[in-house]
Amino acid sequence: GAGVSQSPSNKVTEKGKDVELRCDPISGHTALYWYRQSLGQGLEFLIYFQGNSAPDKSGLPSDRFSAERTGGSVSTLTIQRTQQEDSAVYLCASSFNPGTGDNYGYTFGSGTRLTVV
């Protein structure tokens, strides 16, 4: 697609329920990233995909969080047994490559605002 698409844009869920957040990156972008943004906080790294593999899951806050990517394209972030502290905006970004030696920045999606009540 023309940009990074995330769905849903807003999600309200009850504590204890599972939620799935979807990210559709820019076509051809091999690298995909999930970040979390809480009010007044910086963007917190969650997980990075290169193709369908996740070389770095170090930012996932607990084992209730998991993510997968299929076909080198769409990614799903799943949060099980949601807690109130999971409330945040979940941002997905993609880039042409991991950009270790160049200036490829990210293109972000508009995010999913998750509210756990």
Add this chain to the structure above:
Amino acid sequence: GQNIDQPTEMTATEGAIVQINCTYQTSGFNGLFWYQQHAGEAPTFLSYNVLDGLEEKGRFSSFLSRSKGYSYLLLKELQMKDSASYLCAVRDRGDYKLSFGAGTTVTVRA
């Protein structure tokens, strides 16, 4: 990880200049990015610095001093639409992810 510090808030008048400072600590520097984020929207890329000096892009300029672990974003001829949060982000050498500061909220007043 990095300690990335930037001011929380800044206010300026339309037509004026504002400078947003960012300091960082990193074990192996490989690039500093500035993003703009309007409320409720996605962050959008503004600038990239990997060598010391000033990069100018229209009304926006970004400066980097690697030896000082310091960058600034300069916004000139401020417009109301420049009211937004400005995020400083750093990438380590050999790394792929960006580490972000908490952002600076700039309010432009008439």
